[in-house]
Every structure is written in structure tokens, then in C-alpha cells.
């Protein structure tokens with residue numbers, strides 16, 4: 114990235130509610146111009162509070178927020194170049210689609226011809242052409258959310274804030290809308306700050322993700338990096354499926370499992386440190402003998418303790434005795450070897466696929 118100005122920056126932002134609650138805890142964050150940025154984390158970690166402070170619906174107890182280089186202070190929502198879409202669509206029930214979308218523009222006393230053009234563009238953007246005259250109660254949940262989105266985009270904010278906007282939709286529709294939202298974001302090119310507790314949703318849509326935990330940013334990075342290189346046990350456990358084994362660092366790049374086997378892994382802690390080894394189930398492979406496995410990788414002996422058919426994949430639990438067990442996911446292909454309970458196997462994985470994380 115160049116040193117272009119950040120869309121949103123938070124400097125040492127803390128938000129307290131009363132004496133006891135620290136909802137957001139000393140957060141520094143830069144959201145770049147034009148990016149799809151997600152705040153991801155479990156319930157109560159401070160996502161909504163962070164978003165509401167950017168929107169101007171709450172103000173920081175400490176620290177400051179800039180939007181495109183301008184210090185926001187205590188300026189109210191309507192004085193900020195942002196708009197917000199919430200989970201509840203909050204459409205006006207007595208107004209049809211185009212009146213809902215044009216409402217804000219009419220309040221600003223914009224020329225009616227211009228309003229018509231802008232509303233028309235927004236309707237096209239969210240693919241609601243032909244439904245202009247319908248009222249919200251004659252629309253599906255997904256369609257209502259499109260109208261809410263069009264209403265938020267019609268006056269072209271510099272930053273769009275979205276708080277779990279797809280939370281009320283069923284899984285299939287949510288997945289369709291995820292891709293559509295991403296397309297719309299690319300098309301309009303404005304920065305989206307997207308709040309979700311759904312890690313798959315965040316991975317699917319985001320350029321970058323901030324994983325939040327108890328008011329703090331645990332890790333900020335590209336979706337791929339968060340998935341491939343979790344920086345903490347919390348992130349490893351929260352984003353995607355992981356299998357965990359207890360281990361101890363032997364030297365840089367090597368750990369000893371509790372059963373005594375030494376395997377190569379990514380380490381950042383000193384020799385002797387107790388760590389948890391985190392592995393993605395899909396990065397593990399099974400062989401009958403170590404000699405069948407590719408050389409230069411790790412091979413740990415075990416036996417099949419459980420197998421679960423999952424449609425597209427097979428899931429195996431491989432017991433390695435005192436060392437614990439591996440979770441292995443294998444894609445279902447006609448050529449795939451099936452293992453039975455009790456079969457002796459070798460679990461094979463690349464050293465880069467195993468991350469040793471401090472406990």
C-alpha cells in the first residue's frame with residue numbers, strides 16, 4: 114500500500130460503560146480506502162460498540178477517531194461521511210421501495226429530478242428493478258435488506274458501516290447475499306466496515322479482518338493470513354476448524370508432542386516453552402506406512418479412532434496415544450482410500466501447516 118490516507122483510523126480508542134464494563138480497550142486500527150474490512154469476534158467482544166463510535170452513535174471515553182484524515186470528536190452521525198446498515202432493516206412500512214430509498218435525499222431538499230436519478234441507480238445497483246412500488250411487507254427478508262442497503266448507499270457515503278446485516282436471513286440466502294454485497298462493494302468502491310460473528314462470512318467477503326476479543330484487536334490481517342497464520346490461540350480457535358495438540362518447543366522450528374515424537378513446526382517461542390500445536394484438518398494426510406508419505410514432511414503414527422462421513426469430505430480422528438489425537442479431513446474422491454476403525458495410519462503434514470502457539 115502507498116501512504117494514501119486511511120478511510121477510518123482509531124487511535125487508542127477505549128469505551129467504558131459505567132464503572133465495570135470496558136467494551137473497547139485501547140484500540141489502534143487503520144481501515145484503508147476502498148477496502149472491505151470486517152470486525153469479527155464472539156458475542157460481547159465490542160464489535161457493535163466500535164462500529165457505533167465510528168458512526169457517531171457513541172463517543173470514545175478515551176482516544177480519537179479520524180475519517181479520511183478528519184478528527185471526528187463528538188460530531189453527530191449526520192455530520193460524518195458515513196452511513197449505517199443494521200440487522201433490522203428499519204424501513205418505513207408505509208412507504209414503497211423508491212420512497213424508502215429516496216427519503217434521506219428528500220429530507221436534504223435535493224432536486225426531485227436528481228433524486229429520481231440517484232434512486233434509480235441505487236435500485237439497479239441492488240437489483241430491485243421492477244419492485245419500486247412495493248411496500249416492505251410485500252418483500253422477502255433479502256429484498257428488504259437490499260432496500261436498506263440502497264437507502265444507505267444512495268447519498269454515496271465515503272464509508273458504509275454494516276452491523277450483521279445478513280443475520281436475520283437463512284443460510285442459503287445469506288450466502289447469496291454475501292457474494293452480492295461483495296460485488297456491490299467492488300462496484301461502488303467505497304470502504305465497507307462489516308461487523309459479524311460468523312467467521313466463514315468474514316473470510317468470504319473481506320479484504321482484511323480484525324479479530325476482536327474482549328474489546329481488543331487480537332489480530333488484523335488479510336483473510337488468508339488470518340486463516341493460514343493465526344497469531345494466537347484465540348484466533349486459531351475462533352477462525353476455521355483446528356486440531357490442537359499439546360507440545361513443548363525443542364528448538365526453533367521443532368516441537369515435542371506429549372507422546373515424545375518430535376515434529377517440525379512454525380515456532381516463535383524459546384526452547385522449553387509449553388505450546389499448543391494448531392493444525393488445519395484439511396492440511397493433514399493419511400498413509401498406511403511412513404514410506405508412502407512424501408519426504409521432507411512430518412509423519413506421526415496413530416490409529417483410526419473415529420470416522421465420520423460428511424458428504425463432500427470424510428473426517429477421521431486419529432489417536433496417537435499419550436500425544437493426543439489428530440482431526441483429519443479428506444476430500445471425498447472415487448480414488449480415495451477409506452480407513453476403518455483401528456487401522457494403523459501415518460498422519461502426514463508439512464511443517465508450515467503446524468503452528469506452535471503460546472498457551
Ligand SMILES: Nc1ncnc2c1ncn2[C@@H]1O[C@H](COP(=O)(O)OP(=O)(O)OP(=O)(O)O)[C@@H](O)[C@H]1O
Nearest residue numbers: 130134135136155156157158159160161162163310
Ligand atoms: N449501552 C451499554 N451499556 C452498558 N454496557 C454496554 C452497552 N452497550 C454495550 N455494552 C457492553 O459492552 C460489551 C460489548 O458490547 P457490543 O454490543 O459492542 O458487543 P458485540 O461484539 O457487538 O456483540 P454481539 O455479537 O452480541 O452483537 C458487552 O459486554 C455489552 O454488554
Ligand SMILES: [Mg+2]
Nearest residue numbers: 160161162276
Ligand atoms: Mg453487536
